[in-house]
Structure formats: structure tokens, C-alpha cells
Amino acid sequence: MDLSQYFTSSDIAGITPEIILTLTALVVLTLEMARVFRPGIILLVAASGLVLAGTALVQGGNDDKILFGGMLYLNTFSMFFDFLYLFVGLLTLIFSQGYLEKMGSETRGEYPALILFAVIGMMLMTRANDLVMVFLGLELLSLSLYVLVGFLRHNLLSNESGLKYLLLGAFATGFFLFGAALTFGATGTTNFSGIASAIAAGTVLSEIYLYLGIGFLLIGFAFKVALAPFHMWSPDVYQGAPTTVTGFLCTAPKAAGFGAMLKVFMIAFPEAFPEWQDIFWVLAVLTMTVGNISALVQSNVKRMLAFSSVSHAGYLVMGILVKDIAGVSAVLFYLIVYSAMNLGAFAIISLAEKDEQSLTFKQFRGLASQNPLLSGALAIFMVSLAGFPPTAGFIAKYGLFSAAIAKGYIWLVVIAVLNTVVSFYYYFRIIVNMYMRDEKVGLQPSTGLLTAGILALLIAIVFILGITPGYLLEITVDVATAVS
Amino acid sequence: MDLLGFIIILVKVLVVFAATMLTVLVMIYLERRVSAFMQGRLGPNRVGPQGLLQPIADGIKFMMKEDIVPAGADKPIFILAPAILLIPALMTFAVIPFGSDITLFGRQIPLQVADVNVGILYVLALTSIGVYGIVLAGWSSNSKYSLLGGLRSSAQLISYELAMGLAVVSIILLSGSLKLNDIVADQQGYLFSWNVFKQPLAFIIFLVAVYAETNRLPFDLSEAEQELVGGYHTEYSSIKFAMFFMAEYANMITAAALTVTLFFGGWDFPLVDESSLGILGTVLSVCSFILKMGFFLFLFIWVRWTFPRFRYDQLMKLGWKVMLPLALFNIFITAGYLTVRALV
Amino acid sequence: MPLSLLFYFAALIAVGSAILVVLNRNAVYSAIFLVLCFFSLAMIYLLLEAYFLAVLEIFIYAGAIMVLFLFVVMLLNLGREKALPHFMKFQRALSLMLVILFFFGVSLIMVVGSGELHQPTIKFSSGSVYALGEALFTKFLLPFEVASLLLLVALIGTVYLAKRKI
Numbered sequence: 001m002d003l004s005q006y007f008t009s010s011d012i013a014g015i016t017p018e019i020i021l022t023l024t025a026l027v028v029l030t031l032e033m034a035r036v037f038r039p040g041i042i043l044l045v046a047a048s049g050l051v052l053a054g055t056a057l058v059q060g061g062n063d064d065k066i067l068f069g070g071m072l073y074l075n076t077f078s079m080f081f082d083f084l085y086l087f088v089g090l091l092t093l094i095f096s097q098g099y100l101e102k103m104g105s106e107t108r109g110e111y112p113a114l115i116l117f118a119v120i121g122m123m124l125m126t127r128a129n130d131l132v133m134v135f136l137g138l139e140l141l142s143l144s145l146y147v148l149v150g151f152l153r154h155n156l157l158s159n160e161s162g163l164k165y166l167l168l169g170a171f172a173t174g175f176f177l178f179g180a181a182l183t184f185g186a187t188g189t190t191n192f193s194g195i196a197s198a199i200a201a202g203t204v205l206s207e208i209y210l211y212l213g214i215g216f217l218l219i220g221f222a223f224k225v226a227l228a229p230f231h232m233w234s235p236d237v238y239q240g241a242p243t244t245v246t247g248f249l250c251t252a253p254k255a256a257g258f259g260a261m262l263k264v265f266m267i268a269f270p271e272a273f274p275e276w277q278d279i280f281w282v283l284a285v286l287t288m289t290v291g292n293i294s295a296l297v298q299s300n301v302k303r304m305l306a307f308s309s310v311s312h313a314g315y316l317v318m319g320i321l322v323k324d325i326a327g328v329s330a331v332l333f334y335l336i337v338y339s340a341m342n343l344g345a346f347a348i349i350s351l352a353e354k355d356e357q358s359l360t361f362k363q364f365r366g367l368a369s370q371n372p373l374l375s376g377a378l379a380i381f382m383v384s385l386a387g388f389p390p391t392a393g394f395i396a397k398y399g400l401f402s403a404a405i406a407k408g409y410i411w412l413v414v415i416a417v418l419n420t421v422v423s424f425y426y427y428f429r430i431i432v433n434m435y436m437r438d439e440k441v442g443l444q445p446s447t448g449l450l451t452a453g454i455l456a457l458l459i460a461i462v463f464i465l466g467i468t469p470g471y472l473l474e475i476t477v478d479v480a481t482a483v484s
Numbered sequence: 485m486d487l488l489g490f491i492i493i494l495v496k497v498l499v500v501f502a503a504t505m506l507t508v509l510v511m512i513y514l515e516r517r518v519s520a521f522m523q524g525r526l527g528p529n530r531v532g533p534q535g536l537l538q539p540i541a542d543g544i545k546f547m548m549k550e551d552i553v554p555a556g557a558d559k560p561i562f563i564l565a566p567a568i569l570l571i572p573a574l575m576t577f578a579v580i581p582f583g584s585d586i587t588l589f590g591r592q593i594p595l596q597v598a599d600v601n602v603g604i605l606y607v608l609a610l611t612s613i614g615v616y617g618i619v620l621a622g623w624s625s626n627s628k629y630s631l632l633g634g635l636r637s638s639a640q641l642i643s644y645e646l647a648m649g650l651a652v653v654s655i656i657l658l659s660g661s662l663k664l665n666d667i668v669a670d671q672q673g674y675l676f677s678w679n680v681f682k683q684p685l686a687f688i689i690f691l692v693a694v695y696a697e698t699n700r701l702p703f704d705l706s707e708a709e710q711e712l713v714g715g716y717h718t719e720y721s722s723i724k725f726a727m728f729f730m731a732e733y734a735n736m737i738t739a740a741a742l743t744v745t746l747f748f749g750g751w752d753f754p755l756v757d758e759s760s761l762g763i764l765g766t767v768l769s770v771c772s773f774i775l776k777m778g779f780f781l782f783l784f785i786w787v788r789w790t791f792p793r794f795r796y797d798q799l800m801k802l803g804w805k806v807m808l809p810l811a812l813f814n815i816f817i818t819a820g821y822l823t824v825r826a827l828v
Numbered sequence: 829m830p831l832s833l834l835f836y837f838a839a840l841i842a843v844g845s846a847i848l849v850v851l852n853r854n855a856v857y858s859a860i861f862l863v864l865c866f867f868s869l870a871m872i873y874l875l876l877e878a879y880f881l882a883v884l885e886i887f888i889y890a891g892a893i894m895v896l897f898l899f900v901v902m903l904l905n906l907g908r909e910k911a912l913p914h915f916m917k918f919q920r921a922l923s924l925m926l927v928i929l930f931f932f933g934v935s936l937i938m939v940v941g942s943g944e945l946h947q948p949t950i951k952f953s954s955g956s957v958y959a960l961g962e963a964l965f966t967k968f969l970l971p972f973e974v975a976s977l978l979l980l981v982a983l984i985g986t987v988y989l990a991k992r993k994i
Contacts, residue, residue: 006966015970022977029984068970110988117981124974136974140981147985162989208937561860602957605883612891616863619895623856623902631902638899642892662880662957 006069014067017053018120024049025116032109043093046112050090057082070191073129076482081126081259088252089119095347096244105152118144122256131180131190134260142169149241161240168233176220182213192268225257227283228290231310238306247346250309251339266483280321288314288419295426301359304426315400322403328480330399337392344458345381348374351445365437374445375434377455384462386427387420392465496597500577508733509539515785522789546726554719561624566727569617572610573734579603580741581665583751583770603664615641618716625719633715636705643803648693650811651686654818655746668750675754680747685814687747689807694739702791740780748776835875842868855901866890880956
């Protein structure tokens with residue numbers, strides 16, 4: 001039998017980063033089993049695997065490739081996301097160093113291994129060119145996250161959030177699968193380009209099934225990236241998870257969800273799109289408003305950040321709604337900036353935490369006098385999350401809003417700006433607590449040199465992208481052109 | 485389907501069913517006689533010549549006894565459980581070929597109730613359904629002993645099903661088919677074409693797993709009488725208890741027939757081409773099948789009165805740490821051999 | 829057409845037993861109805877002439893996975909589920925209404941829009957095992973391999989979270 005029509009050596013070469021990551025994860029697990037190396041070394045091995053995968057990615061080049069008979073479609077778009085995942089994964093590993101021990105759980109090989117598996121899942125999600133692959137990537141990611149969220153085995157909150165995430169995530173998976181099945185029933189294929197050409201050629205067997213399928217797929221995605229009203233899981237999960245995992249959870253997987261969503265809706269369903277605009281409009285407004293209003297009343301910082309991340313997802317939906325080059329490039333830019341800000345914020349919170357209870361606003365009182373550098377860094381991330389110039393948060397929001405205005409969504413942007421104004425309250429609340437309330441019993445965060453360096457890097461990113469966003473914007477426009 | 489074909493199938497179903505039930509009776513009798521023989525006793529010898537009618541007397545006694553449903557038992561499931569165990573046990577034999585094709589009324593009739601093209605999987609699937617009978621019987625009785633027996637047996641069955649399935653995989657690799665007919669046809673010819681000579685390791689694994697699957701000594705932990713009174717059927721009486729009994733023996737018969745089919749050439753009589761001998765060949769093949777099956781049924785009894793029972797942790801260790809890796813190793817070797825053969 | 833009657837019979841049992849799985853207050857009964865549901869699904873597979881899938885459905889889901897479920901349920905020795913607290917009454921009524929609305933809405937849309945749906949391209953009747961195996965190792969090679977990663981992660985997670993001492 002001739003297998004070359006299904007896969008050749010170039011197909012295998014295309015998934016080198018995934019192969020490297022898988023092998024690293026297996027090595028990490030084996031090292032853990034052997035129990036001869038210190039946890040730090042295991043983390044180092046995992047981190048070097050991520051770096052190696054990055055080099056393999058660069059080596060692979062950025063020309064368009066269709067692999068495994070249409071299962072994967074590699075282009076600059078997928079590459080952009082691949083680098084984002086690798087970067088976030090690497091930073092999460094660095095920040096995790098020492099955190100798990102502090103929370104009463106020994107750092108174990110399973111932790112870096114699961115992060116590596118999550119990265120593989122995300123890479124497959126945005127590289128996918130077939131609903132089957134999106135589903136498998138999504139599941140690989142979700143399964144790793146369920147375990148990571150519940151990773152503090154002796155912490156009830158962590159257990160609870162892991163279980164909640166698993167149950168609701170499984171529910172969302174059901175929706176996604178049902179949607180994929182209906183789409184297959186209507187078009188006879190799960191391949192993105194096949195679906196698109198079936199829709200374009202008018203050979204769809206049942207229009208109603210197709211719309212129902214798209215609807216279910218959308219619900220599945222909405223669950224995974226926490227769009228209102230499918231966001232209910234996120235505050236509990238974000239609060240209960242180990243803080244470093246929360247930082248990971250609200251950045252890379254969210255980016256992966258939006259990336260896969262963009263790809264599905266732009267490549268597979270471009271023709272069916274106009275009918276879905278109203279739904280996206282409603283989703284965007286609902287998500288940002290619900291997220292912001294709920295964040296106002298939180299007393300727990302991690303919960304607040306969870307709702308804030310819901311509202312950010314609402315802004316991002318605007319970009320999908322706009323869907324032209326400006327919109328997509330704004331989404332990509334936003335995802336980078338958003339990841340940098342959130343990773344930094346959660347890293348600082350993880351440093352400040354001292355026991356199993358997660359922090360409330362009150363506990364941040366007087367942190368500025370205790371540790372001015374860290375407080376300054378946290379303040380910068382908060383200002384950027386709020387979207388003030390000259391930080392990158394401002395440019396990111398500006399890009400999204402201007403893209404929406406250009407398409408004539410004036411009311412949407414008005415609502416979004418109002419929401420942004422509301423969000424100032426809770427972002428500044430933490431700064432006020434740190435700087436303007438004095439209390440002696442503060443937290444005593446300590447930072448290693450490496451962590452401090454990474455935090456400095458993130459701050460630099462926030463400022464550089466805030467002052468001279470041109471370089472990254474060029475890239476995102478290029479990438480956006482590749483999918484449009 | 486024409487009328488004649490329908491009648492033929494009906495006859496085959498009835499014959500197989502009757503033969504199975506008859507063998508169950510014979511087995512019950514033999515078990516007691518052989519065990520007595522092995523222990524230097526006489527065994528039942530009063531009812532009929534040599535005690536041959538003893539099983540029938542037992543059957544009548546079972547039917548006359550009072551049927552007890554314990555207080556606190558879950559009644560619907562308590563009643564359903566013996567049936568769940570017995571029905572799959574009786575259904576399994578349907579796919580096993582027990583003789584070469586016979587020509588009657590001008591048409592060729594295969595001696596097999598149904599030629600399912602996933603035959604071996606059908607057997608494995610039905611065996612795995614039987615577990616429910618045991619587990620549910622244990623649970624619904626509302627008794628500690630029953631529950632423990634049910635739990636033990638479910639864990640045991642699942643553990644050994646894996647090893648058994650993997651042992652069968654290597655046979656499937658050799659024959660290239662899931663049809664039991666093809667597997668038998670693959671072993672035709674001279675004596676050493678039987679799978680037991682090609683796959684000795686698979687045979688040993690399969691045989692051990694079969695003893696665990698049928699809950700027989702040395703793996704009868706689900707009814708270990710010293711610890712659990714009677715295990716999952718402690719609370720059962722009358723005809724329901726008899727159904728458990730029948731199911732156990734029916735399972736043994738199927739297991740013996742399957743062992744013969746998979747490893748000992750099925751109905752094949754070595755060095756003879758049955759299809760060229762006409763009706764004589766068919767008779768020869770059926771006799772050969774019954775003889776081989778009889779040996780394995782005897783082996784069941786023989787083993788029972790020879791080996792002591794395993795401890796539960798030994799049982800699990802054997803299943804997961806010895807049988808499973810060995811079965812995987814065997815598949816690996818077999819697949820490697822087939823690959824090399826295909827390349828050369 | 830007797831075959832389509834058989835299909836409706838199997839489908840009715842599948843849906844009915846699935847509903848009973850959810851509604852039953854006794855976890856053991858739920859598990860048993862789920863097994864019944866798997867059997868009716870296997871029957872539908874048989875009607876589609878996918879014998880291999882039908883047997884696998886029984887072998888793997890009914891024969892292995894559900895036995896483990898039952899095993900765990902029995903070990904936990906769950907009694908009858910206690911009624912939810914009083915204050916949840918409104919939510920329960922509302923959620924029930926929404927579920928019914930959603931179910932009938934979706935079913936209605938699907939019945940209306942069923943039209944002429946896509947027919948499978950692989951005919952499973954002859955050598956279904958070969959066809960399935962070939963598809964898995966050619967067209968679906970990558971998904972097949974990724975599925976193995978998925979199972980590995982599930983395994984790691986289960987052992988990590990559930991083992992008492994690691």
C-alpha cells in the first residue's frame with residue numbers, strides 16, 4: 001500500500017516541536033520516577049525542552065504547509081501562537097519554581113510534564129485544519145489543566161476547583177463534539193477547507209444542521225474561553241488553582257481558544273458568518289459587562305482577576321466580530337499584551353501568598369513600604385490591565401476599539417469604553433491598598449534573582465509595546481493577512 | 485430466508501442448547517465423582533446406576549425448595565442477577581464451530597449456530613457482560629459476604645480479561661481474522677499447525693485467565709467459602725441458586741470449547757482432511773471436538789482438587805505484573821515475527 | 829420496513845434509558861440503565877452493519893468501563909440521594925424548564941432540518957475491521973497518535989490525584 005499520500009517525512013518534520021515536547025515530558029516523568037534529581041533540575045529539563053521546541057519551530061520556517069492530508073495547516077498564524085504558548089509555558093515553569101513547596105506540595109515531575117502536554121494541546125489547536133484535531137488538542141489541553149488546577153492534593157479549594165473544572169469542562173466538550181458531529185452531518189467533512197468549499201458550493205445537505213452545529217461549536221468555545229453566560233466556572237477555578245497555574249490558565253489557553261475560534265470561523269465558516277454577527281455582538285457586550293460588574297464586588301484578588309479576565313475576553317470577542325485584518329491583528333496584539341500583564345500580576349501574587357488561603361485586597365495593605373519594587377511592578381501591571389497610556393494595555397484596547405469603529409460598531413465601542421471606565425475601580429483598588437493604607441502586618445514576599453529578572457522583562461514588554469508598538473503591530477498585521 | 489434454512493437454524497440452536505444443558509448435568513455429576521475419586525471416597529452412587537441420576541434429583545430438589553428473598557434486598561435486581569449471568573453464558577456457544585460442514589438435503593450446513601465475522605470479540609464481549617450478574621447479585625443481596633464476593637470477582641474478571649484479550653490478540657495476528665471459522669481453518673493440516681505449538685505462551689496465559697474468568701480454583705476468591713460463606717450467591721436459594729450453578733458450568737463449557745477452538749485446532753482431527761470424507765468426516769470432526777473439550781473440562785476438575793486457592797493480593801499481582809506484561813511481550817514477538825516474515 | 833422499526837425500538841430504549849440514568853435517585857440503577865443504553869446503541873450499530881463497533885461498544889463500555897463504575901458506586905455505598913435544600917426549589921424548577929425547552933427546541937429543529945443527510949462513505953459491512961484499521965493508520969494517523977497522548981495525560985492525572993501515597 002502506498003502510504004505517501006497520507007504522510008511523508010516532511011509531515012513528521014512539521015510536527016517536530018510537538019515530538020520534542022512529548023519526548024521532554026516523558027523524560028521529565030522518568031526523571032521523577034527515578035528520584036535521583038532535585039526538583040529544580042526537572043524544571044530545568046522541561047524548560048530546555050520548551051526552548052528546544054522553539055528552535056525547532058524557527059528551523060521549520062514560516063511557509064504555509066498542509067500536513068497529514070489536511071489535518072494540520074501550518075502558517076504564520078499558527079507559528080505566532082506557537083511562540084506565545086512556548087513563551088508562556090517557559091515563564092510559568094520559572095515562576096513555579098519554589099511556589100509549590102511553599103503551598104505545601106513538593107514540586108513533582110508531573111507538574112512540568114502536564115504543562116508541556118498542555119502546550120502540545122494548544123499548539124495542535126491552532127495548527128489544526130480539521131475539527132477532529134481541534135477537538136483532540138482542546139481535550140489534551142483541558143485534561144492537563146484539570147489536573148494542574150487540582151494539583152495541590154491536600155488543599156480542599158484546589159480539589160474543589162479541579163473537580164468543578166472537570167465537570168463543566170466535560171459538559172462543554174459534549175457541546176463541542178455535538179457541534180462537530182452536526183457540522184459533519186451537514187457538510188460531509190470535518191476538514192476546514194472542505195467545510196468552507198461545501199458551503200461555498202452550496203452542497204450543504206441541511207442548512208439547519210449546519211447552523212445548529214456552528215452554534216454548538218460556539219458554545220463549546222465560549223465555555224473554554226469563559227464568555228458570559230458560560231463563564232460561571234472561571235472564578236472558582238481561578239481562585240482554587242495554584243496561583244502559577246491560574247496565571248498559565250488565563251493566558252495561554254485563552255489565547256489558544258481564541259486562536260482556534262478565529263481559525264474555525266474564518267477558514268471553515270466564512271460564508272456562514274453574517275448571520276452570526278448579532279450573536280457575537282451580544283456575547284461581547286454580555287461578557288465584558290458581566291465580567292466587570294462582578295469584579296467590582298470581589299474581595300479576593302484572584303477572583304477579581306478571574307472576572308477581569310472574563311471582561312477582557314469580552315473585548316477580544318469584538319475583534320472576532322470585526323474579523324477584518326485590523327480586527328484580527330488587534331486580537332493578536334491584545335493577546336500578547338494581555339498574556340504579559342496577567343502572567344506578571346499572577347506571578348507577583350504567587351510570590352506574596354504565604355499559605356493555603358488566597359489573598360484578599362485587605363492583605364495588600366502596606367505592601368508598598370514592605371517591598372516597594374514588587375508593589376511598583378504590580379501597580380504597573382494593574383495600570384496596564386486598566387488600559388492607561390503609556391502602557392501596552394492602552395494600545396491594545398485602542399487597536400480593538402478603533403477596528404470596531406472602522407466597521408461601524410459605534411454602540412459596541414461606547415459600551416466597551418464605559419466598561420473600561422468601570423474597571424478602573426477594581427484595578428486601582430489594589431494600588432490604593434498597597435500605597436495609601438498603612439498597616440504593619442503586611443505580606444513578606446521574597447523574590448529570586450531569576451524571577452525578578454523575568455518580571456523586569458515583562459514590565460519592559462508592557463512599556464515598550466506601550467510606547468513603540470510599531471514592531472509588533474507589523475508582525476500581527478502580517479499574521480492577520482495570512483488568515484484573512 | 486427460506487423455510488428449510490430457518491428450520492435448520494432452529495434445529496442447530498436447539499441441539500446446541502440441549503447439548504450444553506446436558507453437559508452441565510454431566511459436569512455436575514463428574515465433578516462430584518472425580519473429586520471423590522481423587523480423595524479416595526465414593527461420591528454419589530445411590531441414585532440410578534453409579535449415581536448417574538444424581539444431577540436430576542438435585543435439580544428437582546432445587547425446584548421444590550422455598551425461594552427466599554432476604555429482607556432489605558433490592559428485589560428487582562436480586563431476581564434479575566442470576567438471569568444476567570446465565571443468559572450470556574448460554575449465548576456464547578453460538579459462534580463456536582463444533583464440526584466440519586455437513587451436506588444434508590442438498591445444501592452445505594456449517595456446524596455452528598451463527599458465523600459472526602467478529603466471532604472472537606463476540607465471545608469476549610458476552611463474557612464481560614456476565615460480570616454484571618455476579619456484581620449485581622452481590623450488591624442486591626444486602627449482605628456483607630455477598631458484596632465482598634461481588635467486588636472481588638468484578639476486580640478479578642477485569643484484571644484477567646485484559647491478559648486473556650491480549651493472549652487472543654496474538655492468535656488473531658496469526659490467523660488474520662476475528663472469525664472463529666478462519667481461526668480453525670488456519671490450524672488445519674498436520675499436528676504442529678495447531679496454535680498451541682505456535683503460541684505456547686499465549687496458551688498458558690489464556691488457560692490461566694480462563695480459570696480466573698470462570699471463578700474456578702485456584703482463583704475462586706469470589707466464593708471462597710472459608711472467608712465469605714458462599715460469596716456472591718450466599719443469599720440465594722432454590723432455582724435462582726441453581727441458575728448460578730448452571731451459569732458457572734455453562735461458562736466452563738464455553739471456556740473449554742474456546743480453548744480448543746483457539747489453540748487445539750477446533751474440530752480438526754490431525755492429519756485427516758475431514759471435508760473429503762463426507763458425512764464420516766463430519767462425525768470424526770465432531771467426535772474430535774468433543775474429546776478435546778472433554779479433556780479441558782476434566783482439567784477444570786483436576787485443577788480444582790489439586791491446587792490451593794490464591795490469596796487476593798497474589799491474584800492481583802499475578803494478573804497485572806506477570807500475565808499482562810507476558811501477554812504484551814508475546815504480542816510484540818508475534819508482530820515482530822510477522823513483520824520480518826513479510827519483509828523476507 | 830422492519831429494520832427501521834428495529835431502529836426506532838433501539839432508539840426509544842436508548843433515549844428512555846438515558847433519561848432514567850439521570851432521573852434515578854439510586855446510583856446503582858443509574859449505572860444499570862446506562863448499560864442498557866449502551867446495549868441499545870450497540871443495536872443501532874448492528875443495524876448500520878458496523879458489527880465491529882457494536883461489539884466494541886459492549887466489550888469496552890458495557891463490559892469494562894461500566895463495571896468499574898458499578899464497582900466504585902458499590903464501594904462508596906451511596907444511599908438514596910438526599911433531596912436538595914429547600915431554597916434550591918426555584919432554581920430546580922427553572923433549570924428543568926430550560927432543559928426541557930432546550931431539548932425539545934433542538935429536537936424540533938433537527939427533525940425539521942433533517943432533509944437528506946450525508947451518507948457514510950465507508951461501507952462497514954465487509955471486513956469492517958480492516959476498513960477501520962486502515963483508516964486509523966492512514967487518514968487518521970495523527971489524531972490516532974494524539975489520542976494516545978490524551979490517554980497518557982489522563983493516566984498521569986488519575987494516578988497523581990487519586991493515589992494515596994506517591
